[in-house]
Amino acid sequence: MQQLIQHGEFLSLSRTEPQRFQTPIQFELDNHTKVAISAPGIIEFTPLSLDNISTKHIVLSCGVHGNETAPIEMCDDWVKSILTGRLEVTHRVLFLFGNLPAMDIAKRFVEENMNRLFSGAHSEGDGCNNIERQRAKALEEAINQFFAHAQADEQKFHYDLHTAIRSSKNEKFAVYPYLHERRYSKGQLAFLAACGVKTILLSENPTTTFSYFSSRQHGAHAFTVELGKVRPFGENDMSRFAQAKEAITSLISREDFSPQVSMDELDIFRVNQVVIKNADDFTLHFDDDTPNFTDFTKGTVLASESGKTYVAQQDGEAIVFPNADVAIGQRAMLTVVPTKLETLDV
Numbered sequence: 001m002q003q004l005i006q007h008g009e010f011l012s013l014s015r016t017e018p019q020r021f022q023t024p025i026q027f028e029l030d031n032h033t034k035v036a037i038s039a040p041g042i043i044e045f046t047p048l049s050l051d052n053i054s055t056k057h058i059v060l061s062c063g064v065h066g067n068e069t070a071p072i073e074m075c076d077d078w079v080k081s082i083l084t085g086r087l088e089v090t091h092r093v094l095f096l097f098g099n100l101p102a103m104d105i106a107k108r109f110v111e112e113n114m115n116r117l118f119s120g121a122h123s124e125g126d127g128c129n130n131i132e133r134q135r136a137k138a139l140e141e142a143i144n145q146f147f148a149h150a151q152a153d154e155q156k157f158h159y160d161l162h163t164a165i166r167s168s169k170n171e172k173f174a175v176y177p178y179l180h181e182r183r184y185s186k187g188q189l190a191f192l193a194a195c196g197v198k199t200i201l202l203s204e205n206p207t208t209t210f211s212y213f214s215s216r217q218h219g220a221h222a223f224t225v226e227l228g229k230v231r232p233f234g235e236n237d238m239s240r241f242a243q244a245k246e247a248i249t250s251l252i253s254r255e256d257f258s259p260q261v262s263m264d265e266l267d268i269f270r271v272n273q274v275v276i277k278n279a280d281d282f283t284l285h286f287d288d289d290t291p292n293f294t295d296f297t298k299g300t301v302l303a304s305e306s307g308k309t310y311v312a313q314q315d316g317e318a319i320v321f322p323n324a325d326v327a328i329g330q331r332a333m334l335t336v337v338p339t340k341l342e343t344l345d346v
């Protein structure tokens with residue numbers, strides 16, 4: 001088993017023979033990296049070299065939506081490179097391959113959208129206990145254990161990598177979860193820019209997404225990062241992900257990676273409306289191929305459902321993640337408006 005894993009079969013075995021991961025697996029690579037596998041699709045790397053002075057703890061997750069394949073292929077590549085000794089991590093890194101069964105059916109999810117089930121939402125409601133709920137709980141536990149090893153003054157990071165259903169006027173963008181009393185980090189905006197992600201959405205409310213969980217529960221620098229558009233496995237043009245690949249490789253392998261950014265390079269938006277679908281007849285009032293970040297003039301009807309219409313409240317209000325096909329009670333669209341960031345931490 002260890003040999004298969006070291007030959008780069010971790011993700012494929014996790015998907016095809018998950019029962020082989022019922023008991024935890026641990027071993028050490030020749031370059032003194034400890035490998036710990038606690039479940040299918042959950043693998044942690046720790047550099048053991050004595051002169052290592054790392055103070056960073058990094059989580060990279062992908063496939064929380066099973067059909068968002070480019071980030072899965074990227075994470076699979078990093079895991080293979082580390083296991084085969086081609087890439088050496090300088091910091092502790094936890095890779096999480098989210099929804100393995102949904103990958104097999106090339107769907108966003110099997111029963112329920114996993115990215116609405118974090119911060120304990122997996123255990124609320126009508127007692128239903130589907131595979132997404134079980135997995136969301138397991139992923140939270142993996143993160144809890146991983147960050148438990150970080151000292152109070154050490155830095156925690158979680159980049160939850162996605163691709164969007166629609167094309168997008170701003171191809172790469174990140175959702176910055178609501179920070180409550182914490183301040184936005186200029187260093188993180190610079191890192192995201194180094195990944196080619198120069199559009200940032202500031203969320204202004206708690207959510208049950210994976211990135212909000214790490215941000216809120218662990219004070220991590222955490223983001224949902226949208227790197228492009230959903231495509232089937234093997235059909236991604238990986239050149240479009242090269243900048244993100246290089247920046248994240250530098251983050252995990254270099255002792256220090258501190259890119260800089262000027263704020264005028266960035267497009268910052270704040271979420272103006274979170275539109276929830278309340279009725280089966282919820283309809284979007286623009287074409288199916290309207291890209292994310294298309295903006296509208298004040299008063300334009302964007303969506304409607306029995307008893308309610310949703311309009312652009314100001315000129316230049318843009319749509320993000322519109323999806324009429326979500327379950328009742330779930331987010332069917334965000335609207336965003338341009339904003340500026342005044343107070344930033346380094």
Ligand SMILES: O=C(O)CCC(=O)N[C@@H](CCC(=O)O)C(=O)O
Nearest residue numbers: 115162164165166175209224321
């Ligand atoms: O393209 C879409 O409609 C969805 C893409 C996606 O999965 N986005 C995340 C964003 C999570 C967040 O708001 O932080 C999601 O909807 O779960």
Ligand SMILES: [Zn+2]
Nearest residue numbers: 065068162163
């Ligand atoms: Zn997604």
